[in-house]
Amino acid sequence: MRRIEVGGPQPYAVEVGPGLLARARVAERQVALIHPADLPPAFVATVQAALSPTLTVEVPARDDCKTLGVFSKVLSRLAQANLPRDAAVVGLGGGAVTDLAGFVAASYLRGVAFYTLPTTLLGMVDAAVGGKTGVNLPEGKNLVGAFWPPKAVWCDTDTLTTLPPAVFAEGAAEAYKHGLIADPTLLPRVLSPDFRPGGPGLEDTLADAIVVKAVVVTRDLTEKGERAFLNFGHTLAHALEAVTDHAVTHGEAVGYGMHYAALLSRDMGGADLTAHTRAFLRWQKPRPLPALTFEDVWPFMARDKKADSEGVRFVLLHDLARPYLARVPEEVLRGAFEAWQADVTRLC
Numbered sequence: 001m002r003r004i005e006v007g008g009p010q011p012y013a014v015e016v017g018p019g020l021l022a023r024a025r026v027a028e029r030q031v032a033l034i035h036p037a038d039l040p041p042a043f044v045a046t047v048q049a050a051l052s053p054t055l056t057v058e059v060p061a062r063d064d065c066k067t068l069g070v071f072s073k074v075l076s077r078l079a080q081a082n083l084p085r086d087a088a089v090v091g092l093g094g095g096a097v098t099d100l101a102g103f104v105a106a107s108y109l110r111g112v113a114f115y116t117l118p119t120t121l122l123g124m125v126d127a128a129v130g131g132k133t134g135v136n137l138p139e140g141k142n143l144v145g146a147f148w149p150p151k152a153v154w155c156d157t158d159t160l161t162t163l164p165p166a167v168f169a170e171g172a173a174e175a176y177k178h179g180l181i182a183d184p185t186l187l188p189r190v191l192s193p194d195f196r197p198g199g200p201g202l203e204d205t206l207a208d209a210i211v212v213k214a215v216v217v218t219r220d221l222t223e224k225g226e227r228a229f230l231n232f233g234h235t236l237a238h239a240l241e242a243v244t245d246h247a248v249t250h251g252e253a254v255g256y257g258m259h260y261a262a263l264l265s266r267d268m269g270g271a272d273l274t275a276h277t278r279a280f281l282r283w284q285k286p287r288p289l290p291a292l293t294f295e296d297v298w299p300f301m302a303r304d305k306k307a308d309s310e311g312v313r314f315v316l317l318h319d320l321a322r323p324y325l326a327r328v329p330e331e332v333l334r335g336a337f338e339a340w341q342a343d344v345t346r347l348c
């Protein structure tokens with residue numbers, strides 16, 4: 001069992017280990033439990049037994065739950081149950097549902113307590129930790145939301161054994177990203193055969209990947225500075241998700257997006273780290289992309305949240321663990337896009 005402390009205005013702990021769904025405890029007397037429709041019923045039953053929720057709300061799976069329509073319906077369910085302000089919202093499931101549940105918690109009665117029980121690798125390494133909550137708009141990913149940190153995060157590693165291998169591999173993209181931006185020891189460990197559900201390398205590699213995020217969000221909860229580095233690969237990734245209406249999953253898109261960001265980093269004068277991002281794509285084996293042009297993705301990249309009034313900014317790497325934010329000239333963006341397309345067509 002590993003315990004990772006997250007500091008900042010509202011400190012909390014992330015616990016990583018087996019059997020945690022049954023051990024979840026909250027201080028609040030009333031609880032709204034939110035989970036996706038495709039979650040194994042045994043997970044829901046275990047958490048219901050642990051927390052005796054006032055109501056349990058099932059929402060559509062994956063990003064289909066991250067809409068203003070679903071958000072509004074969930075809020076109505078809480079209001080119809082007269083859930084009071086001293087209640088808690090608990091998000092159980094993958095990153096999409098914990099993003100939605102957190103935004104519900106941040107908004108209902110202007111804010112109630114929030115807890116996360118991630119059941120996917122992506123949720124554990126990334127989405128359930130750090131307090132970025134929200135939903136998508138047709139115009140782009142996560143365009144509406146709030147910073148609303150959880151009071152506790154329980155990563156029950158037993159849940160990972162039920163994941164299809166492709167879903168586990170999706171989540172590995174965020175752990176690999178933490179290796180590229182901060183802790184290069186993670187790079188071989190994520191690609192190692194020991195890093196698998198039930199494997200000997202799982203708990204420590206997962207926990208060390210979470211530590212990277214915990215350190216950053218402790219220092220910069222609301223992304224005034226270094227938190228933006230956690231967005232490495234996400235400018236193209238979010239565009240791929242939006243332009244394909246989420247047919248490309250977040251983890252696949254991050255794998256693709258990291259390779260684009262590595263090409264941009266090289267073309268802007270940084271070290272050539274593309275062997276790492278190619279190795280990751282070979283390992284992850286994302287589904288092939290539809291044919292896309294730069295013009296298809298550019299409108300979505302232009303709405304990226306790292307853009308300021310002077311335009312879009314990308315997270316690039318001078319070298320491993322040396323991230324920085326930069327504006328990139330259009331000809332460099334286009335050139336790297338062509339190189340990226342040639343690579344991903346060959347590799348994936």
Ligand SMILES: O=C(O)C(=O)C[C@@H](O)[C@H](O)[C@H](O)COP(=O)(O)O
Pocket residue numbers: 126127130132141142174223227228230231234305
């Ligand atoms: O926590 C962060 O900060 C991140 O950027 C981590 C990302 O991996 C994550 O997907 C995040 O939700 C994206 O944030 P966004 O601000 O680009 O929507």
